[in-house]
Amino acid sequence: MTAATAPPHFLTHFAISWELDAAGMTGGATLDPQLCLPGSSTPRAAALAVLADNAAGYVGAFALDEIAPTIDLSLHVFRTPSAPTVAYKCRPLRRGRRVAVLETWFTTPGHAEPWAVSVATFLGTGRPDPVIHVMPTADEPPFTPASELDEPLDRRLGITVLAPGVLGLPRRDHVSNGRGTVQGGIVALLIERACESALADARDPGGGPIGDAQVVTGLDVRYLGAVRRGPARAEASVLRDDDGGSHLWVTVVDAGDDDRLVAHAFVTTRSTP
């Protein structure tokens, strides 16, 4: 019997490369197929949120002189990319004393027109975080080497379906951020999966696979606290669902910390043919 090997950090499955300069960050990524929608090469919205939170987190850290927590992140996908390779640019919109607002545009490599945009806010605490975090450099790029996601996404993350629309996610090192808590984009991924589960059940109660013919195109996530103990538990409620798409409301709690509320989200989906 061999000891279980800790999985590589989740961001290694994005094959990220980027450069930081005074204007922000220019990056690229090739997403593992499991980070795309089932049966397609279209990146999941939450996978983009993972990239946006990572990019904006670094640019925000330079703006605020500390690794600051994300307090909100919105993502708008307005065209459907057809490849898992994405380019992105992150720039500060606001560099305040305590608050930094960062925007990330996603494009197809070689094209200028964005197909998705994210905006995120970071709040400086003014107190150095005890977690030591080394900022990557060009010589020591982040989250390398890139690695294949060699098991199903849910299994790798430890996502479990507790009930239709209710999913759990344990806190593990390979999904942590620079502060040692669950990365904001991973929380968004849990939210996206909870929505898929809720919609699948709404359309086919008690059955049907997770991942109906609905694609998340809008995420508006408010991070209200950190997942310190875990597991995180997301519960999605359908506010409206029709032929064109749906709106859902999601709450995420730290189930290991007396169900403390840690995130709140509105999610918009569009129906796919």
Add this chain to the structure above:
Amino acid sequence: MSEPTPTHDLPHFSEHLDFRWESGDGSFTARAEVQEHLRVPGSLLPRAGVLAMYADNLGGFMCSVGFATPAPTVDLSVHVFRRPVSPVLHLESRFLRRGRSVSVAETWFTCEGESDPFATAVASHMATGDPAESAFDLEHAKRRRAKPTAMLDEPIAARAGIRAVGDHTVELAPAAHVINGIGTLHGGMLALLAEEACIVSLAGADGRGHVVTGLDVRYLSSPRVGPARATGTALRSDDAGTHCWVEIVDAGDGDRPCVHAFATTRTVPGPPGSSA
């Protein structure tokens, strides 16, 4: 043609909102009958910018009382997901997060006689500093609440003073009837300006009618000189609707960026200004 009313004689925009709010333990509630000129033409749906005004006021009051200081808005999002069935609304703001420096308030909009909301808003507010130096004037807000509702005889955007200055651009000058308690353009009014920029830019682009059903507004700094100038850019447009990106700058202060917003629209039959 009559001369426009001097802005200093105009009622404050909040007096048009019929905004009867009450403070409670952990939440603030309000009842409002949304008058015609605050709604999408021919519809019971309040304009997204008007919903932002309600949410910014109610949630902002709640956060300000919590901090005991004025609490400027950091960001505000509005999501409309059903058509309202009545102009009489019940609003409830509650804390999602009650921090030392940042609080997050959620506001649900529900029609009279219904239990499920047709729209929601979420906003973050930041404390401005020491309560001893800049206390929130709750009594002033209560006095304004006690005033009778001022009826509009023109659309709220026109009354505010929003005017088109190009195919994709609208402006709003700071004036007494559109400012907040700290003397700058009210966050809800800036949301309405963003909504107007979106609609103007889309009308110029395709000639169709659009109703804004989603607003995601980031307040980067206050327009201090003015006018605030908003420019809309369509990012995607198809039969179902559009996504529009709006930037608001302080045109009197070197085009300093003030607001950044994304608007989502649904296309409606007919020309611009048609009903939802």
